[in-house]
Amino acid sequence: MPRLLRYFLLFNLLLLICPLALIGCASVTERATQSTLASASPAPSGITECEQEAPDTITRPTGKPYTGDLSTFEDPERDQKLQVNRVMDILKIKEGSSVADIGAGSGWFTVRAARRVGTGAAVYAVDINRDYLDYIDKRAKREGLANIRVIQGKDNDPLLPEKSVDAVLLMKTYHEVAQPIQLLKRTRNAMRAGALLGIIDRNGNGDHGIDKDVVIKEVTRAGFVLLDQHDFVKPDRADYFLVFRVGP
Numbered sequence: 661m662p663r664l665l666r667y668f669l670l671f672n673l674l675l676l677i678c679p680l681a682l683i684g685c686a687s688v689t690e691r692a693t694q695s696t697l698a699s700a701s702p703a704p705s706g707i708t709e710c711e712q713e714a715p716d717t718i719t720r721p722t723g724k725p726y727t728g729d730l731s732t733f734e735d736p737e738r739d740q741k742l743q744v745n746r747v748m749d750i751l752k753i754k755e756g757s758s759v760a761d762i763g764a765g766s767g768w769f770t771v772r773a774a775r776r777v778g779t780g781a782a783v784y785a786v787d788i789n790r791d792y793l794d795y796i797d798k799r800a801k802r803e804g805l806a807n808i809r810v811i812q813g814k815d816n817d818p819l820l821p822e823k824s825v826d827a828v829l830l831m832k833t834y835h836e837v838a839q840p841i842q843l844l845k846r847t848r849n850a851m852r853a854g855a856l857l858g859i860i861d862r863n864g865n866g867d868h869g870i871d872k873d874v875v876i877k878e879v880t881r882a883g884f885v886l887l888d889q890h891d892f893v894k895p896d897r898a899d900y901f902l903v904f905r906v907g908p
C-alpha cells in the first residue's frame with residue numbers, strides 16, 4: 661500500500677477512536693459518581709448533592725470559645741428573661757429525663773435541669789474548658805446535686821455515652837463550636853429514641869452569634885429535622901430557640 665494512503669487511513673482511524681475514548685471516559689466518571697452518591701447516606705431534604713459530598717468540616721468563621729468570668733452567666737434575672745422553665749417544657753425535660761448541656765459554662769442550665777429531672781437521672785455538663793468543669797463539679801457538690809456528671813468534650817465530639825440522653829441543649833454555644841456538624845453527628849449517637857435537641861443563639865456572623873438559617877442548614881446536614889422555632893428566650897426577641905429531632 662502506498663505510504664501516503666497508509667498515513668491517510670491511520671489519520672482517519674485516529675479521528676474515529678479519540679471521540680469514542682472520550683465518551684467512554686465520561687460515562688465511567690458518571691458511573692463512579694453515581695455509585696459514590698448511592699453508597700452515601702440519602703441527602704436530607706434541601707441539601708444538594710454537592711453539599712452532601714463535601715466533608716462535614718465547616719470553614720466559615722466561628723467565635724473564639726469564651727474563657728472569661730463565669731459570673732456573666734449568673735444574672736439573677738436570667739431565669740425569667742430566658743423563660744428557662746418554658747425551654748425545659750418544650751424540650752420535654754421532666755422527672756427521670758437524662759439531659760446534656762453542651763457548652764455548659766458555669767452550669768447555669770445544668771443545675772436547673774438537674775433539679776427538674778431528680779435523682780434518678782443524669783445531667784451531663786459538657787464543655788471543652790477544664791476549669792469550667794471543675795467549677796461545675798464544686799457547684800454540684802455545694803448545691804447537693806449528685807446527678808450531675810461533667811465531661812470534657814472535644815471541639816467536634818461531646819464524648820457522651822451512647823443512647824444516654826432524652827434532651828440536649830446548646831445555649832449561646834453553637835457559634836463557638838469549631839466543627840458543629842461533626843459534633844452534632846456524634847451527639848446524635850448519644851440521643852435516645854424521641855430525644856430533642858435545642859439550640860439557643862442569636863443572629864450574627866459567627867463572632868458573637870450565628871445566623872439562624874446557617875444553623876438550620878448545618879444541623880439538617882448533621883441528620884436532624886427542624887420541629888419548631890421560638891423567639892421568646894430574650895425580651896427583645898434577638899435570640900432564637902430552635903428545636904430539632906433526630907431525622908429518619
Ligand SMILES: C[S@@+](CC[C@H](N)C(=O)[O-])C[C@H]1O[C@@H](n2cnc3c(N)ncnc32)[C@H](O)[C@@H]1O
Nearest residue numbers: 725733763764765787788789815831832833836
Ligand atoms: C458563651 S458560653 C455559654 C455558657 C452557657 N451555655 C450559658 O449560656 O450560660 C459558651 C461555652 O461553650 C463552650 N464551648 C465552646 N466550644 C465547645 C465545644 N465544641 N464543645 C463543648 N463546649 C464548647 C465554651 O467553653 C463556653 O463555656
